[in-house]
Amino acid sequence: MAIPLRQSTRIGTYLLTQKVRRRKHFPLIVELEPLFACNLKCNGCGKIQQPISVLQQRMPVAQAIAAVEECGAPMVSIAGGEPLLHPQIDVIVRELIARKKYVYLCTNAMLVRKWWDKYEFRPSTYFSFAIHIDGLQERHDASVAQDGVFDEAVEAIKFLQGKGFRVTTNSTFFNTDTPQTIIDVLNFLNDDLGVDQMMISPAYAYEKAPDQEHFLGVQETRELFSHVFADGNRKRWRLNHSPLFLDFLEGKRDFGCTAWGIPSYSLHGWQRPCYLMADGYTETYKELIETTDWDAYGRGKDERCNNCMAHCGYEPTAVLATMGSLKEGLRAMREHG
Secondary structure, three states: OOOOHHHHHHHHHHHHHHHHOOOOOOOOEEEEOOOOOOOOOOOOOOOOOOOHHHHOOOOOHHHHHHHHHHHOOOEEEEOOOOHHHOOOHHHHHHHHHHOOOEEEEEEOOOOOOOOHHHOOOOOOOOEEEEEEOOOOHHHHHHHHOOOOHHHHHHHHHHHHHHOOOEEEEEEEEOOOOOHHHHHHHHHHHHHHHOOOEEEEEEOOOOOOOOOOOOOOOHHHHHHHHHHHOHHHHHHHOOEOOOHHHHHHHOOOOOOOOOHHHOOEEEOOEEEEEOOOOEEEEEOOHHHHHHHOOHHHOOOOOOHHHOOOOOHHHHHHHHHHHHHOOHHHHHHHHHHHO
16 A cells, blocks of 8 residues: 555645745654653663653643644654553644644554553544564564564554554664565565555664664665565565665665754754754754754764664655656656555
C-alpha cells in the first residue's frame, strides 16, 4: 500500500508552498517527545538516560499541541520514552488529528493490548501506530534486552489491524545485522503481517547508549543495504521512504544533512540541532531556527555526525532533492503509486 493519496497530496502542497514562499528552513515532520520514561531499556537507545525527576514528568496536552502548531509541520511523530505511558496520550493524538496533522504514534507495543481500555483511540486517515520491530524474535528481543517483546509486538499489530487502524513499523539496524536478517524481518512485516508501511534506519551512535560497539559506519551501511535491496526488494516492500533516501542508504547517492527538516520538541524544549544530538535547547521554534548554526553539522563538520546516515537528517534532504527534480518527482510517484 502506498502513502494515502490525501496525505501525499497534502505534503506535496505544503512543500510547494514553502518553495513558493522561499522559506529556507521549515519542518517536514516534528518529533514530539511528551515524556522520557520507558518500560524497556533497549541496548542502542540514548534517549532515556535522564534524572528520575525528569523521567517522572509528563508533558501537558496544551504544551504539546502548542509546540506542533508553532512550528507548523504537517506531520507529527510521537516518540519518547514510551508514549503509551503518558496518561493523556490519546488526548494529544485526538487534538492533533482535529488539526489535520498526520500522526505516527511510536510504541514498543508492550502496553497496547494490556492497557487498551485506558485509551480512546479511533481509526483515522490521519493516524498510524508505528511499532518498533528491529528483527525477528531472537534478534528483536536481544535488541530490547527482554524476552517475549517480539511476540507481544506481533500480537499487538494483529490486534490493531483487527480494529481498523493503520499500522506501520520502525526498524533500526546495527552491525550485528546481516543482509539476510534484514530481508527476513522486512519480508515478514511486508508479506506475513501485511503492515501498511515500514520505516528503516541505520542506528545512530548515541553517546549515552549502553551498547557502544555495534553501530554501523558509513561504508558498512552502504554495503549492507546494497545487498538488502538487491533482487527487486526495494520495489516490492512497502517502505515509507523516498527513493532518493533509499539510494543514499545503499551508496548510489550522497547528501548533506538537513537537521532542521525534522525538529525535535521534548520536556526540555526544542532540541538543538536534531532528535539525535543535544547541544542545548530553546524555548521557541523561532529561536531554534534563527540561533542554530546549521552549517556546523554533518559529516566532515562535526565528528559526532561522521557515521550518521539516519533518516531524521537525510530523508528531508532526499525529499527536497526530489521536489527540485521533475525526473525524481515522477520516479517517486511511480514507486509510491
